[in-house]
Amino acid sequence: MPITPIIERCRARLEDIEFGSVREWKARHPGGRAVGCFPVYTPVEIIHAAGMLPVGLFGGGNTIELANADARFQSFVCSIAKSTLEMGFQGRLKLLDGVIFSSICDVARNLSSVMARNFPELHVDYIHHAQNMTSPSAVDYVESEFGRIQRSMERLAGHPVSPGALAASLKTYNQIREILRTLYRIRRESPHLISTVELYILARAGTLVDPEDHLRELREVMDLLPARQGRPKDRVRVVIESAFCEQPPLDLLQVVEDAGCYIVDDDLLTGWRWYVEDVPEDPPPLRALAESYIRRSVYSSVRHDGPRSRNLGLVEKVRRANAQAVIFMPAKFCEPALFDYPLFRVALEQANIPHLVIEFEEKMWTFERTRNELETFVESMLFD
Amino acid sequence: MATAVTVDKDRKYQSEVNDHSKRIMTEYSDQLARAAKGGEPAGFLMISGNCVEILRAFDMHPVFPEVNALQLAIRKQSLPMILKAEQMGYSSDNCAYVKADVGMLMSGGYGPQGTIPYPSLVVCNYVGCNVYVKWFEHIAEFCKAPLYMLDIPFLREGDAPSQDDITYVVRQLEELIATCSRITGKPFDIDKLREVLALSARAEEGWSRAKELCKVKPAPFDAYFDSINMMGPINVLRGTTQAAGFFDFAVEAFEALAAQHKGPLAEERFRTVVEGPPPYPYYRNFRNLFSAWGAVAVNSTYSTVGGLWEWGFRHDPRRPLESIAEQMLVENLTNRSLTARYQQIRRYVEEWEADALVIHSIKSCRLFSAGQGDMREYFTRDLGVATLLVESDLEDPRYYSEAQMKNRIDAFFESLEHRKFLRKGTGGDA
Numbered sequence: 128m129p130i131t132p133i134i135e136r137c138r139a140r141l142e143d144i145e146f147g148s149v150r151e152w153k154a155r156h157p158g159g160r161a162v163g164c165f166p167v168y169t170p171v172e173i174i175h176a177a178g179m180l181p182v183g184l185f186g187g188g189n190t191i192e193l194a195n196a197d198a199r200f201q202s203f204v205c206s207i208a209k210s211t212l213e214m215g216f217q218g219r220l221k222l223l224d225g226v227i228f229s230s231i232c233d234v235a236r237n238l239s240s241v242m243a244r245n246f247p248e249l250h251v252d253y254i255h256h257a258q259n260m261t262s263p264s265a266v267d268y269v270e271s272e273f274g275r276i277q278r279s280m281e282r283l284a285g286h287p288v289s290p291g292a293l294a295a296s297l298k299t300y301n302q303i304r305e306i307l308r309t310l311y312r313i314r315r316e317s318p319h320l321i322s323t324v325e326l327y328i329l330a331r332a333g334t335l336v337d338p339e340d341h342l343r344e345l346r347e348v349m350d351l352l353p354a355r356q357g358r359p360k361d362r363v364r365v366v367i368e369s370a371f372c373e374q375p376p377l378d379l380l381q382v383v384e385d386a387g388c389y390i391v392d393d394d395l396l397t398g399w400r401w402y403v404e405d406v407p408e409d410p411p412p413l414r415a416l417a418e419s420y421i422r423r424s425v426y427s428s429v430r431h432d433g434p435r436s437r438n439l440g441l442v443e444k445v446r447r448a449n450a451q452a453v454i455f456m457p458a459k460f461c462e463p464a465l466f467d468y469p470l471f472r473v474a475l476e477q478a479n480i481p482h483l484v485i486e487f488e489e490k491m492w493t494f495e496r497t498r499n500e501l502e503t504f505v506e507s508m509l510f511d
Numbered sequence: 512m513a514t515a516v517t518v519d520k521d522r523k524y525q526s527e528v529n530d531h532s533k534r535i536m537t538e539y540s541d542q543l544a545r546a547a548k549g550g551e552p553a554g555f556l557m558i559s560g561n562c563v564e565i566l567r568a569f570d571m572h573p574v575f576p577e578v579n580a581l582q583l584a585i586r587k588q589s590l591p592m593i594l595k596a597e598q599m600g601y602s603s604d605n606c607a608y609v610k611a612d613v614g615m616l617m618s619g620g621y622g623p624q625g626t627i628p629y630p631s632l633v634v635c636n637y638v639g640c641n642v643y644v645k646w647f648e649h650i651a652e653f654c655k656a657p658l659y660m661l662d663i664p665f666l667r668e669g670d671a672p673s674q675d676d677i678t679y680v681v682r683q684l685e686e687l688i689a690t691c692s693r694i695t696g697k698p699f700d701i702d703k704l705r706e707v708l709a710l711s712a713r714a715e716e717g718w719s720r721a722k723e724l725c726k727v728k729p730a731p732f733d734a735y736f737d738s739i740n741m742m743g744p745i746n747v748l749r750g751t752t753q754a755a756g757f758f759d760f761a762v763e764a765f766e767a768l769a770a771q772h773k774g775p776l777a778e779e780r781f782r783t784v785v786e787g788p789p790p791y792p793y794y795r796n797f798r799n800l801f802s803a804w805g806a807v808a809v810n811s812t813y814s815t816v817g818g819l820w821e822w823g824f825r826h827d828p829r830r831p832l833e834s835i836a837e838q839m840l841v842e843n844l845t846n847r848s849l850t851a852r853y854q855q856i857r858r859y860v861e862e863w864e865a866d867a868l869v870i871h872s873i874k875s876c877r878l879f880s881a882g883q884g885d886m887r888e889y890f891t892r893d894l895g896v897a898t899l900l901v902e903s904d905l906e907d908p909r910y911y912s913e914a915q916m917k918n919r920i921d922a923f924f925e926s927l928e929h930r931k932f933l934r935k936g937t938g939g940d941a
C-alpha cells in the first residue's frame with residue numbers, strides 16, 4: 128500500500144469538524160474521557176496514563192463563523208482564541224470533558240478563565256510552565272506542577288494514575304516523538320520523499336487518536352517510505368518559524384511548497400514534538416518529565432531561553448537543515464511570535480540568512496498575494 | 512434631562528497630594544539621571560508584584576521601564592519612539608509600552624547621555640504579564656546586561672499558592688540576592704532588608720487607608736485618575752522613607768477632605784469603578800470627559816497592578832523572603848486570573864457603592880483587555896451593573912479618538928442619569 132491513502136485518511140480525520148475520531152474512541156471506551164490540549168505544550172502522558180484521550184485543540188481553522196466570541200474578545204486578539212471559544216458556544220466541544228491551557232501568552236491565560244466561566248461543565252486546567260530554565264529549583268517546581276495536573280486528571284478520570292501507567296505512557300509518546308524526529312530528519316535530507324503538507328497532516332492527525340493507533344500509523348509510513356521514488360527538484364530550502372500555536376491553513380503550506388520551496392524544518396505543532404531526545408525511562412516518571420521539560424526541550428517563543436538564546440537556536444536550526452532562508456509565519460496578532468521577530472531578524476541578518484514574513488490567519492482562504500510574494504522571494508533566491 | 516457640563520480643558524486637578532507625589536517622583540528621576548551619568552549600579556524591574564525591596568537592600572537604583580514608557584506618553588513624546596521600534600521590526604500589534612521604551616533606548620535615552628542608567632542587572636519579575644519576558648529579553652540583549660528570570664507561578668487554583676510555589680519563589684529570591692551581591696560587591700544584610708520592608712508596610716498601610724476613604728460620599732479623591740499619582744510612591748518608591756512619609760501625608764489630607772465632604776469635583780454625581788489602564792497620551796482629555804458628568808472613580812483595578820494592599824496584606828520584616836514571595840504570587844492584580852478580577856471589581860462595586868463600571872480596553876495590553884467583552888457580559892447580564900466599554904491605548908496616541916470617546920461616554924452617562932431619575936421617580940432605590 129502506498130503512503131497516500133494513509134495521508135488521505137489522516138487528512139479526513141483532521142478536517143472532520145465533529146471530532147469523529149474522538150467520538151469513535153469514546154464508543155470503544157465506554158465512560159472514557161477526552162481532554163483538549165490547547166497549544167503549545169501539554170504533558171499529554173499524564174492524561175493518557177489516566178486512561179483518557181489527549182486531543183489536540185487547535186481552534187476552528189477556517190470552518191467556523193464567529194457569532195459570539197468576537198463580542199468577548201476584541202478585534203486585536205488572535206483568531207485561535209476566538210474560534211476556540213466559539214467552538215464552545217456552538218457546542219462543538221461537547222465531546223471534550225476537560226481542556227488544558229498553559230502560560231503561553233496573556234490571551235491564552237484569559238481565555239482559560241473565560242472558558243471556565245462560560246462552560247462550567249468543562250473541567251478547565253491551567254498549567255504555569257516554568258520560565259526560569261537555569262535555576263536549580265526549576266525541576267522541582269515543574270515536577271510539583273505536573274504532579275498537580277496529575278491529581279487534577281485523576282479527579283477527572285475518577286481513579287488514580289499508577290507510576291506503571293505513567294511509565295508506559297512515557298514510552299509510547301517517546302516512540303511517537305522518535306518516529307516524528309526521524310521523519311523530520313528524512314524530510315531534511317530528502318525533502319522530495321515526503322512533503323511538509325504530508326508530514327504535517329500525519330503529525331496533526333495523531334493528536335486526535337489514541338497514541339497507540341497513531342504509533343501504528345507512523346510505523347506503517349516508516350515501512351512504506353523507503354519504497355517511495357522521487358527526484359530532488361531545484362527548490363529553495365526554507366525553515367518555517369513562528370507557527371507554533373495557531374496553525375496555518377494547509378493550503379498555505381501547500382502554497383509555500385508550490386511556490387518552489389522545500390520546507391526542511393518548522394515549528395508547526397512544536398509542543399507535540401517538544402523533546403529533542405527521549406524522556407528517560409529510569410527516574411520516577413514525573414521527575415523524568417520535569418527534568419526533560421527543563422533540559423531536553425526545544426527552544427520556544429513562549430518560554431524564556433535556557434542558557435542559549437532562541438536567536439542562536441534559530442540560526443543553528445537553519446544551518447542544521449542546510450536551509451537557505453527562513454519564512455516567518457506568525458499568526459496575526461500573535462504577541463509572542465511578533466515580539467520575537469526583531470531579534471530573530473538581527474540574528475539572521477548577522478548570519479547572512481535571508482527571510483520573508485508571511486502573516487496568516489487560520490481562517491484565511493485566498494492566497495494570491497502570498498503566492499506572489501513567495502514566488503518573488505524564491506526567484507530572488509534562485510537567481511541570486 | 513440633565514446634560515454634561517462643559518469642562519475647562521485646562522482644568523487643574525492637582526491637589527497638594529498630587530504635588531507631593533510629583534515632587535518625590537521628580538527627585539527619583541533626578542537620582543536616576545545622576546546614576547546614569549555616574550554609572551551607578553541599577554537593577555531593572557517591572558511594576559507588577561515587584562520585589563524592589565531586594566534591590567534597595569543592595570543600594571541598587573531600581574529602574575522601571577514601564578515608568579519610562581508612561582512618562583513618554585504623558586509628555587506626548589511616545590509616538591516617535593514607537594515608530595522607531597516599528598522600523599526595527601516590532602509589530603504594530605505589539606504592546607506599545609515596550610516599543611516606546613525600546614525606541615527611547617535606541618535614541619540614546621539610556622546611559623551617560625540620557626536620563627536612565629544602563630542596567631547592571633535585569634530582574635525579570637515575571638508576574639502575570641508574558642510581555643515582560645520579551646521586553647526584558649530585549650533590553651538585556653540590547654544593553655548586553657545579565658538577566659535573572661524570576662519566575663512567579665500564576666495563581667491558578669483558588670486563592671492561595673501552593674507551598675511548592677512559595678518554595679520555588681523563595682529559592683529564586685535567594686539566587687537573586689546572591690546575584691545582586693556579586694554584582695554590587697556588597698554582602699547581603701538581612702537587617703537592612705527588614706528595615707526596608709518595614710517602610711514598605713508603612714506605605715502599604717497608608718495606601719489601603721486612602722483607598723478605604725473613597726467609600727465616603729463624596730470620595731475625597733478620584734481612585735483612578737488621582738491614584739495614578741499614588742502608584743509611583745507605592746510601586747516605585749516603596750521601601751523608602753519618602754514613600755512612607757508621602758502616604759502619612761496623603762492619608763491626613765484625604766481624611767481632612769472627607770471630613771469636609773469635599774471631593775475632586777464640585778459635585779459627585781456618579782460613582783464609578785474603572786477597569787484597565789488610562790490612555791496616557793490623552794490622560795487629561797479622557798479625565799475631562801468623565802468630570803463633565805460629575806463621574807468620580809471610587810476604585811480601580813489598574814491601581815492594584817503593583818499590589819493589592821487594601822485587603823490587608825503587608826510586607827513582613829519578620830518573614831522577609833516569604834512575604835516578598837507572597838506579594839508577588841498573590842497580592843497583586845496581574846498574577847490573578849481574569850475571573851478573579853471580576854470578583855475584585857464586584858467587591859469594589861458593592862462595597863464602594865458604585866453606580867457603574869467603566870472598562871477602558873487598551874490594544875497594547877492583552878493582559879488587561881483580552882476577554883473584557885466577557886467581563887462586560889458578566890457585569891451587565893449576570894449582575895445588572897451598568898457597564899461602559901471604550902477602547903484606545905495606554906501609549907500609542909493613534910488609537911485615541913476624542914470624538915468617538917466623547918460620544919460613547921456622553922451616551923452612557925445620559926442613559927445612566929435617566930435610569931437614576933426613573934428609579935427616584937418610582938421610589939425605587941437610587
Ligand code: SF4
Pocket residue numbers: 205206207208231232233234235372373458460461462463464
Ligand atoms: S496564537 Fe499567539 S497570541 Fe494567540 S493564543 Fe496562541 S500564542 Fe497566544
Ligand code: SF4
Pocket residue numbers: 577606607608609640641642643875876877878879
Ligand atoms: S502587556 Fe500590559 S502589563 Fe504587559 S507590559 Fe504591556 S502594558 Fe504592561
